[in-house]
Amino acid sequence: METTIAGLKVGEQGVIKDMSLENIPLSLLEMGCLPGENVELLQIAPLHDPLYIRVNGSHLAIRKETANQILITKKQ
């Protein structure tokens, strides 16, 4: 199923398909968030933002607005 990282529930995983070049900082790619990589939503902050993810071995926190720009295929 296609969604974005923001569309995952805690514990769910997906594979990154594509990301909007415009709105994604290079630094996020450099920290390992790349197309083809597996991503898992580890936790959501108490006020529903930011999101705590694991991607490509890195543990990162990103804001929802960024997570919304990263298309993924959800794993069942």
Add this chain to the structure above:
Amino acid sequence: MSNSKAIKVALVGNPNTGKTSLFNQLTGLNQKVGNYPGITVDKKVGVSQLPNNKKATILDLPGTYSINPTTLDENIVLRTLLDTKHEDYPDVIVVVADIENIKRNLLLYSQIKDLQIPTILAINMADQISRKGIEINLELLKKKLKTEVVLISARKNQGIEDLKGIIEKYQSLNTSPLANISNKIDAVYFSKMREDFPNIPLYKIWLYITQLEDFESLSDAQKENIKFYKKDREKLKKYQHKETIFRYQQINEVLKKAYYIDKNKATDLRAELDRILTHRIFGYVIFAMILILIFQSIFDWASVPMDFIDSFFGNLSVKTKQVLPPGMFTDLISEGVIPGIGGIVIFIPQIAILFLFVAILEETGYMSRVVFLMDKIMRRFGMSGKSVVPLVSGTACAIPAVMAARNISGWKERLITILVVPFTTCSARLPVYAIIIALIIPQQRILGIFSLQGLTLLTLYFLGFASALLSGFLLHKVLKIKSKSFFVIEMPNYKIPSIKNVFYTVVEKTKAFVFGAGKIILAISIILWFLASNGSKDFDNADEDFKGKAENMHLDSGAYQEQLASYKLENSYIGIMGKTIEPAIKPLGYDWKIGIALISSFAAREVFVGTLATIYSVGNDDENNTTIKQRMAAEINLETGKALFNFPVGMSLLVFYAFAMQCVSTLAIVKRETNSWKWPLLQLFGMGALAYIAAFLTYTVLV
């Protein structure tokens, strides 16, 4: 051996890789903090003894995930490594990588290696290899990464000598690039680039082109050419993404053969701790408890050394006066320089304790969780989760707090943080609050437990935080600054903090405060001393005049000296200034004497108390009334005939000190950090106006 012959080594690495531990191991206490030319980022340099009687100067560059900078600190790495004429341009680079996050760490290595400077890869935390279920093929890594790779454990001091040996033989390292980016992205585009800039490593040119800023080290013709390439930002961005993807592909290829990690050996401790520390209730409760612990320690632990420092410099002043022959020079030393230095040293305990906590929280990895918890809340007030550290630091001193805002990558969020930090109740306000509260708030308890005075102090702290957040909110609405604030933070694994690292951080930051802010506080103290010890004709004739006046007052010699001092102060330049501003501060309930204290406390707020001590040595014959508090309580308002420091005046003063920007050092730091006078002036006048209006309203309502 002279410095010029020493090998210049630059340490580069991701944050949380133990780069600083390695720096400490290589240099020991043989390190110092300086400044990079033109910018304020602390530069850490140390000397290391190498084999064969050679020496190396080690430069600890700020931690970064990439050579493409997102914050001010990270920009240093780029600037240092790109400019061959930079004074810190290294002979050899050591890239420090953490064995657990090796993939991400190799991205930085891959970029650095392409600069074609001799580069060594030091893989840290090698002592954890078997515990984490890791296998590594060192020989293959060396071959694939085209350089020397060394396993170290900075904490356990393993592998350091091997590393030193390789540094010493840096000239034999392979300097060919690792990733041949040109073919993989756009061969035509890059070969044209190659032709246009024949003698520079290709990746360097690519960096010149992709960065927003310009580089002075290039020739004019080269700059023009670069400008041409820079035009198409869309394309550059796309190519940078491609480059990153390509580098990761290459790294994955290498690691597939040379690195293996047994995932079953990964512990769940991290997940468990995360669940508690970022829990929607416990997370905030734990953070609040840590904050209370920090505040409690800043005030409790620090009070003993602070009292000691206070009395030490007080005594030193008196002794100096007794020992040295009387005169202008002695006065300068005993009344200007010594109290000035004392005014700096007195903050060291609180600042050291604050940095101790901040360093521990950073080292353990907890700080990232706080950023995660607080980001959404802080965003409503125009700031970022990363603004929490500056705001907490502000309770000790605004100066390190303003500097701590450097980590915030969005300019608008960073600026707002810098602008509102001085609202938080810094320790310099404390003596002022303490004495006024003691004067006007009765020593009662509410419900038998809460001291009314304590609650007042707590309210003032709350007022500080609330006004910081509220003005953040207003600035967020008013400031029309377009800045993309990309928020990506790493959530590092939890670690037990290394005592050595914490110790070095505390020493280094405290030193930076003493020598940075200290200079200004000292200078202002000396200026104030001058203004208070010189004046118009009346001042010069004060000794004579006062003799006449005092004849029928029957004073003993001690009281005589005190009264003479305050008579002199009245006629000094600063006294004249106090009288000049009296009409302006009368609506707030203050007289010219408080005016003097207001002016003099502009250097540092706590000077208020000392100034009042001098001024209010007047008008009371009772020898028992010797403390400042008693003198102030006995002061009479000449117009009403009642106590001057009554409830309305006291409250008005509290409010004034809560809001006013009375700290030259902070203004100077804000100027440096924002690179403009606009923002410190906004703080000065904005906060000043707020303080004036609020104090006026308080006084008018209460009187």
